[in-house]
Amino acid sequence: MVYMRDGTIARVADPDVMLTSEKAASTAGWAEPSRYAVAGVQVNTVSGPAMVWSRVPLSGAEQALRTLYGALLPGVPAVLLVVALMTWYSVGRALAPVAAIRVKVADITARDLHQRVPVPGSKDEVAALATTVNGTLDRLETAVETHKRFVADAAHELRSPIATLRARLELAEQSELTKEALADVERLQSLAADLxxxxxxxxxxxxxxxELDLGQVAAEESLRARRRPEVRVELDIEPDVVMKGSRAHLDRLVTNLADNAVRHAASAVRVRVHAEDGQAVLHVQDDGPGIPPEQREAVFDRFTRLDEARARDAGGAGLGLPIARDIAVLHEGTLVYADSGFVAKFPLKRI
Known part of the structure; x- marks a missing residue:
């Protein structure tokens, strides 16, 4: 057998002895076998079969692996992080116009249809989408403005003939038919005014x-004569509840809430005004059956009447509460129906 040892060859007399690489290395007096790669091959010589062994140190490979691990362990996560950040930035930049369109469309309401979504400078599908949305808003604004003008013109034109008809009925000879016609005309007149x-x-x-005192407005409008004089109106007014608003609009809001409460009350209506948490609060409550929870938002829809069976001259057209809520929203306030009645809240004017 022949062993390679630092470039020299050691020969063993007995060719029949087959040693493993580890045993061969130990026999030859080599260093620890685990630090080297050892290979052997059997060859035929003039003296007979022999094993030729060779070794290669593993230090180079180990150094290469250490270098590779040192580069990959921090490098791969860093590369993935850079790719993720670049992807996030690129996608966000591409979708930024879409987000701007979404935010603008969410802000547009029926009161400000004149607004338009921003159109990006890039001539791509997003720009085409923004142009299409603006075109739709143009058509919608035109249709809504046409509808508003029609309602306003119709209501305005109806006021004069209705007033004339009412005056004639009031001057005509009173009869059962005249009274019914007069009640219908009054209801029609109220409907035209609401529209x-x-x-x-x-x-x-x-x-x-x-600047006005909400308590004064509530007291004056709540005590006006109404269809049911037997219903008692109780006032609980806190002084100096000052807010900023339109007196005509707030008169109408209080009137609509009080009329609704008197219409459905059993015997009494309570009107309360007070300041709470920086807000002016108007609370109108009646001792009637109340509104079921599932219908407390439906009453603010236009032309909604929950009690369809009531007499025609006793009920309204279903516009009083929607008008009251629109007035509250116009004053940056809210109007809801709670368990205890209608509650309107407005920003309180500090004095």
């Missing part, structure tokens, strides 16, 4: 606001 107010509110006319 005109709704048209003005929908048109977004600027609010002519001034």
């Amino acid at each position: 005109l107010i709704l048209a003005k509110l929908d048109a977004g006319e600027p609010l002519r606001a001034s």
Whole structure:
């Protein structure tokens, strides 16, 4: 057998002895076998079969592996992080116009249809989408403005003939038929007035606001004569609840809430005004059956009447509460129905 040892060859007399690489290395007095790669091959010589062994140190390979691990362990996560950041930036940059369109469309309401979504400078599908949305808003604004003008013009034109008809009925000889006709005319007159107010509110006319005492407005409008004089109106007014608003609009809001409460009350209506958490609060409550929870938002829809069976002259057209809510929203306030009645809240004017 022949062993390679630092470039020299050691020969063993007995060729029949087959040693493993580890045993051969140990026999030859080599260093620790685990630090080297050892290979052997049997060859035929003039003296007979022999094994030729060769070794290669593993230090180079180990150094290469250490270098590779040192580069890959921090390098791969860093590369993945850079790729993720670049992808996030690229996708965000590409979708930024879409986000701007979404935000703008979410802000557009029926009161500000004149607004338009931004059109990006890039001539791609996103720009085409923005152009299409703006075109749709143009057509929608035109249709809504046409509808508003029609309602306002119709309500305005109906006021004069209705007033004339009412005057004639009041001067005519009184009979059962005349009384019924007069009740219908009064209801029609109220409907025309409500439609005109709704048209003005929908048109977004600027609010002519001034400082006023909400308690004074509530007291004056709640004590006006109504169809059911037997219903008692109780007042709980806190002084100096000052807010900024339109006196005409707030008169109408209180009137609509009080009329609704008197219409459905059993015997009494309570009107309360107070300041709470920086807000002016108007609370109108009646001792009637109340509104079921599942219908407390439906009552603010236009032309909604929950009690369809009531007499025609006793009920409204279903516009009083929607008008009241629109007036509250116009004053940056809210109007809801809670368990205890209607609650309107407005920003309180600090004095």
